[in-house]
Amino acid sequence: MSLALIQILNGLQNGLLIFLAASGLTLVFGILGIINLSHGSFYMLGAYMALTLTSFTGDIFLALALGAPIAFVFGMAIEWLFIRHLYNRDHLQQVLLTFALILVFNEIQQSVWGSHPLSIPTPSYLSASIPITGSLSYPVYRAALMLICLGLALAMVFVIQKTRVGRMIRAAESNREMVEALGFDARILFRLVFAAGVTLAATAGILAAPVESAYPGIGDRVLIVSFVVVVIGGIGSIRGAFVGSLLIGLADAFGKVYAPQFSAIIIYALMALVLVMRPAGLFGRA
Amino acid sequence: MLTRPALPVIVFFIALLALFAALPFVGGPYAVKFATRLMVLAIFVVSLDLLIGITGLVSFGHAAFFGVGAYAVYFVSPDYEAGNLALALAAGVALGGLAALLVGSFAMLTKGFYFIMVTLAAGQMLFALFHDTDIAKGSDGAYVNVKPNLTIGGKTLLDFDSPLQFYFFTLAALVVVYFALFGLARSPFGRALQGIRVNETRMSALGYNAYLYKLAAFVVAGAVAGFAGALFACIDGFVTPELLSWHQSGLAIMMVVLGGAGTLFGPILGAFAYISLEDLLKTASLVGEFVSSHWRLGTGAVLVVAVLLSPDGLAGFFRLFGGARAAPASAPAAATAADRPARRAKALSTKELSRNFDALAAVSDVTIRFEPNLVHGVIGPNGAGKTTFTNLLSGAIPPSSGHVDIDGRDVTGWPAHKIAHVGLGRSYQRTNIFGAFTVEENCALAAQARHGGVLRLTDGRWRAAETEKVAHALAVAGLSDRAHVVSSKMSNGEQRQLEIAMLIASGADLLLLDEPLAGMGPEETSRVVALLRDLTRDHTIVLIEHDMDAVFAAADTLTVLVQGKLLAHGTPDAIRKDEAVLEAYLGHHAEKSGARA
Numbered sequence: 001m002s003l004a005l006i007q008i009l010n011g012l013q014n015g016l017l018i019f020l021a022a023s024g025l026t027l028v029f030g031i032l033g034i035i036n037l038s039h040g041s042f043y044m045l046g047a048y049m050a051l052t053l054t055s056f057t058g059d060i061f062l063a064l065a066l067g068a069p070i071a072f073v074f075g076m077a078i079e080w081l082f083i084r085h086l087y088n089r090d091h092l093q094q095v096l097l098t099f100a101l102i103l104v105f106n107e108i109q110q111s112v113w114g115s116h117p118l119s120i121p122t123p124s125y126l127s128a129s130i131p132i133t134g135s136l137s138y139p140v141y142r143a144a145l146m147l148i149c150l151g152l153a154l155a156m157v158f159v160i161q162k163t164r165v166g167r168m169i170r171a172a173e174s175n176r177e178m179v180e181a182l183g184f185d186a187r188i189l190f191r192l193v194f195a196a197g198v199t200l201a202a203t204a205g206i207l208a209a210p211v212e213s214a215y216p217g218i219g220d221r222v223l224i225v226s227f228v229v230v231v232i233g234g235i236g237s238i239r240g241a242f243v244g245s246l247l248i249g250l251a252d253a254f255g256k257v258y259a260p261q262f263s264a265i266i267i268y269a270l271m272a273l274v275l276v277m278r279p280a281g282l283f284g285r286a
Numbered sequence: 287m288l289t290r291p292a293l294p295v296i297v298f299f300i301a302l303l304a305l306f307a308a309l310p311f312v313g314g315p316y317a318v319k320f321a322t323r324l325m326v327l328a329i330f331v332v333s334l335d336l337l338i339g340i341t342g343l344v345s346f347g348h349a350a351f352f353g354v355g356a357y358a359v360y361f362v363s364p365d366y367e368a369g370n371l372a373l374a375l376a377a378g379v380a381l382g383g384l385a386a387l388l389v390g391s392f393a394m395l396t397k398g399f400y401f402i403m404v405t406l407a408a409g410q411m412l413f414a415l416f417h418d419t420d421i422a423k424g425s426d427g428a429y430v431n432v433k434p435n436l437t438i439g440g441k442t443l444l445d446f447d448s449p450l451q452f453y454f455f456t457l458a459a460l461v462v463v464y465f466a467l468f469g470l471a472r473s474p475f476g477r478a479l480q481g482i483r484v485n486e487t488r489m490s491a492l493g494y495n496a497y498l499y500k501l502a503a504f505v506v507a508g509a510v511a512g513f514a515g516a517l518f519a520c521i522d523g524f525v526t527p528e529l530l531s532w533h534q535s536g537l538a539i540m541m542v543v544l545g546g547a548g549t550l551f552g553p554i555l556g557a558f559a560y561i562s563l564e565d566l567l568k569t570a571s572l573v574g575e576f577v578s579s580h581w582r583l584g585t586g587a588v589l590v591v592a593v594l595l596s597p598d599g600l601a602g603f604f605r606l607f608g609g610a611r612a613a614p615a616s617a618p619a620a621a622t623a624a625d626r627p628a629r630r631a632k633a634l635s636t637k638e639l640s641r642n643f644d645a646l647a648a649v650s651d652v653t654i655r656f657e658p659n660l661v662h663g664v665i666g667p668n669g670a671g672k673t674t675f676t677n678l679l680s681g682a683i684p685p686s687s688g689h690v691d692i693d694g695r696d697v698t699g700w701p702a703h704k705i706a707h708v709g710l711g712r713s714y715q716r717t718n719i720f721g722a723f724t725v726e727e728n729c730a731l732a733a734q735a736r737h738g739g740v741l742r743l744t745d746g747r748w749r750a751a752e753t754e755k756v757a758h759a760l761a762v763a764g765l766s767d768r769a770h771v772v773s774s775k776m777s778n779g780e781q782r783q784l785e786i787a788m789l790i791a792s793g794a795d796l797l798l799l800d801e802p803l804a805g806m807g808p809e810e811t812s813r814v815v816a817l818l819r820d821l822t823r824d825h826t827i828v829l830i831e832h833d834m835d836a837v838f839a840a841a842d843t844l845t846v847l848v849q850g851k852l853l854a855h856g857t858p859d860a861i862r863k864d865e866a867v868l869e870a871y872l873g874h875h876a877e878k879s880g881a882r883a
Contacts, residue, residue, distance in 0.1 A: 035399060037536070085594055091402060092344050096543055097593040099536040103586030111580060224410050224532070227403045235399055264414035268407050272392055275404065279395050 002133045007253045013142050015249020016149035017204050022229040022241045024200030030173050030236025031193050037098040040223025041105035042198045046205020047214040048113050064206045075198025079191045117215035228271045234284025288471045325456045326517045328557040329463050331541045333510035339548030340471050341503045342483030346402050346535050347409025351508040353530030355382040355515025360428045369434035375516050382512015383505050390504035417527035427526035446520045474734045481731045484720045493706030493735035546601025555600040629824040631658045631795040632693040639688035648674040650850045661827045663841030671850035672830050680712040681705040711794025713785040715801050721774030729756040732792040763787035779810035797827045815840045
C-alpha cells in the first residue's frame with residue numbers, strides 16, 4: 001500500500017516535470033506550427049547547465065535563476081538563426097533541420113561535458129526525507145519539486161489566460177494571419193514563444209538534474225515522452241498536456257515497479273489506445 | 287507523376303553500376319565491406335522514399351522495420367551452424383511487413399504532425415521491446431554467429447560467409463528493388479498513391495479508400511526495409527536495438543531528402559553521399575584529429591546548411607542538364623460525344639436531413655428528391671447551408687439525423703469513397719485537380735478508381751475500357767486536344783472543365799457540382815452551361831451555384847435553401863414568381879435580371 005503511495009508521488013512528480021517540457025513543445029506546435037525535434041536537447045542542455053552553474057553558485061535554485069534567462073536568450077538566438085526560416089516550409093524540412101540541430105547539440109554536450117553521467121548535488125536544506133512508514137520515506141527535494149512545478153504550471157495558465165501577451169498568444173493560435181492583420185508583429189511574438197518553449201524545457205532539465213543527474217541521451221527520452229504526451233493531450237492544448245503528463249507519469253511509475261521490462265511499452269500502448277478512440281487527442285480539436 | 291529519369295541520370299547510374307561491379311577486383315576487403323553497407327542502406331532508404339516522396343507520408347519510425355528485419359535473421363539462425371539464407375531473408379521481409387501492418391493500421395488514422403509523432407513513438411516502442419526485454423538479448427545486442435547460406439541437396443549455391451558472394455547478391459538486390467519500386471510507382475496502384483500525396487480529399491471523393499492505399503504502401507515499404515535489415519544483419523553478424531532507434535529513422539529521412547525525395551534514384555545517391563561523408567569525417571588520417579573526434583558536428587552542420595539552402599537534393603543537380611522528358615504524344619481514341627445514347631441516370635433524395643455544428647443548425651430537416659436526367663440548381667444566400675448540404679450528400683461529413691438515398695439505396699453515414707462507388711461524383715468550390723498530372727493522367731486516375739483491388743499493379747484487362755472511358759470523358763468535356771497538357775498550366779475555365787471530365791471518366795452518373803462556374807468569364811460560362819445541358823442525356827446533375835443568370839438558364843428545377851431550411855422547390859419560372867423567395871433572397875436582383883426571360 002505504502003509502495004503504491006510512493007509510486008503515486010513519484011508518478012505525479014515525474015508527470016509534472018514532463019509537463020514543463022511537454023507544454024513548451026505543444027506551445028511551439030500550436031502557435032508556430034513547428035515540429036521541434038530539438039526540444040529534448042534543450043532539456044539536456046538545462047541539465048548540464050545545472051551542473052556547471054551549481055558548481056559556480058553552490059545552489060540549484062541560484063542555477064535556475066541564472067539558467068532560465070540564459071535559456072531564454074539562447075532560444076531567441078536559435079529561433080533567429082534557424083527556426084524562422086521554417087515557418088513556411090513543409091513538415092519534412094522542419095523535421096530535418098531540428099534533427100540536424102540534435103546532432104550538433106549532442107556533439108557540443110560530448111565535447112564540453114564528456115560522456116559519463118554526472119550528478120548534481122541536492123541543496124543541503126532540502127536533503128532530508130519525510131518518513132512515510134518504518135522503512136519507506138520520501139525525499140523533501142522531490143516534494144519541493146512537485147510544488148515548484150505546480151506553481152510554474154499555474155503561473156503559465158495565468159499568463160496565457162489573464163495577460164495581454166497571453167491573449168495575443170491565444171489569438172495567434174487560432175488565426176495567425178488575423179493577428180498580423182491587427183498590427184501585431186508576429187515575428188517578435190513567434191520569437192518570444194519559441195524562447196519560452198526553450199526556457200520551459202531547460203527549466204525542467206535544471207530542476208530534474210539533482211534527481212536524475214546529467215547524462216548523454218537524457219534529452220531523447222524527454223523528447224519522445226513529450227511527443228506521446230502531446231499526442232495524448234491534443235496538439236496545442238496546455239490542458240491536454242497537463243492531463244497527458246500526469247497519465248504518463250503515473251503509468252510509467254507503476255509500470256517500472258510492476259512490469260519493469262514493459263514500462264516503456266506501456267506508455268506507447270496508452271497512446272495507441274487514446275488515438276484509436278480520439279484521433280485528435282483528449283483535448284484536441286477534431 | 288513519377289517519370290523515367292532523364293538521360294544523364296541513366297548514364298550516370300550505368301557508370302556507377304559498372305564501377306560497383308568492378309570494385310571487388312580493384313579494392314580490398316575493407317572497400318568491399320564498405321560498399322556492401324552502402325548498398326544495404328540504399329535499399330532501406332529507397333523503401334522510405336516510397337512513403338515520403340511517392341505517397342507523401344513522413345514516417346519517422348522506418349528504422350524499426352529495418353531493425354526488426356535484422357533481428358529476424360537472428361531469430362531463425364541456429365547458434366553454431368549456418369542458417370537457411372532463403373528463410374532468413376523471407377523472415378526479414380515478413381517481420382518487417384508484419385510490424386509495418388501493426389503500426390500502420392493505427393498510424394494511418396492520423397495525418398500530418400500526428401502521423402510523424404505516432405510513427406516516431408511506435409518505432410520507439412519496438413526499440414523498447416528489443417532494448418528492455420530479453421526476447422533477443424536486450425540492450426547488449428545479439429550475434430548471428432554463422433552467416434546463413436543457401437544449400438540445396440548438399441550443394442551450397444550462395445554463401446553469405448563469402449564477402450564477394452554477399453557483395454554481388456546485395457548489388458543485384460539493390461538493382462532489383464529499385465526497378466520493382468519504380469514499376470510499383472508507375473503502376474495504377476502507384477498512380478493512386480501519388481494522387482493521394484497531392485490531394486487526398488479528392489481521391490476519396492473519386493472513390494479511393496485512401497486508408498487502404500496508404501496502409502498497403504506502408505506495408506510494402508516496411509517489408510523492403512525488413513529485407514534490407516536482414517541483409518544488414520549479415521554484414522557483421524551483429525544486431526543491436528540501436529538499429530531500430532529514432533536516430534536511425536531520422537538519418538534515413540536525411541538521406542532521402544539529401545538525395546531528392548520522390549525520385550527513387552535520388553535517395554540511393556543520398557545514402558551513398560551521407561555515409562561516405564560520415565566515413566570521411568571519421569577518418570583522422572584524412573581530415574585530422576580534431577574533425578574526426580567531432581564528426582557529428584560536421585555532419586550536423588552540413589545537414590543544417592543543406593536544409594536551409596533547400597535544394598531538391600542531389601537529384602536536383604541533374605536537372606541542370608537536360609530538362610524533364612516531354613510526355614509522349616498519343617492521339618486519344620476519338621469517341622464521338624454528340625451521338626451517344628441516352629441512359630437513365632440515378633436519382634438522389636434526402637429525408638429530414640439535418641446537421642448541427644454545436645448549437646448551429648447548418649442544415650435542418652431538408653426533404654427533397656432530385657429526379658434523374660435533370661439539372662437541379664441549389665441556390666441560397668451566403669450561410670444558407672449549401673456547402674454543408676453538399677458535404678452531407680457526398681458523405682464528406684455524416685448527418686446529425688435524417689437520411690440520404692441514392693436510387694432507393696440508403697447511403698446515410700457511408701464514407702465518401704463508398705458513396706462514390708455507388709455513382710456519385712462531386713467537384714469542389716475551389717478547383718481541385720492534380721496539378722502536376724497531365725489532363726489525361728487526371729482522368730486516368732478517376733477512371734481506375736473502380737477497377738481492381740488496392741494493390742493493382744497493371745492496367746491489365748481494364749486497359750481498353752479505361753482508355754475508352756478517358757477518351758470519352760475528354761471528348762464530352764471538350765478537352766480532347768488538351769490531353770497531354772500539364773493541368774496546372776491550363777486556364778481556370780479549362781481546369782473546371784477537367785473536373786467535370788474527371789467525374790465523367792470515373793463513371794459517376796450523379797454529379798454534384800459545387801460552384802463550377804465560379805470565376806469564369808461569360809464565354810466560358812455559356813460553354814459549361816451547354817456542357818451541363820448535354821450531360822443530362824446520361825447524368826443527373828445537382829448544381830450549387832451563385833451565378834443567378836447561369837443557374838436559371840441551366841437548371842430544370844431550383845431548390846432554395848435559407849438558413850439551413852428548404853424554402854422553396856420548383857421550376858425556375860415558379861421560383862421566379864415565388865413571393866417568399868423574392869422576399870427572402872432574390873430581392874432586387876430578381877427585379878433587375880431575373881424578371882426578364
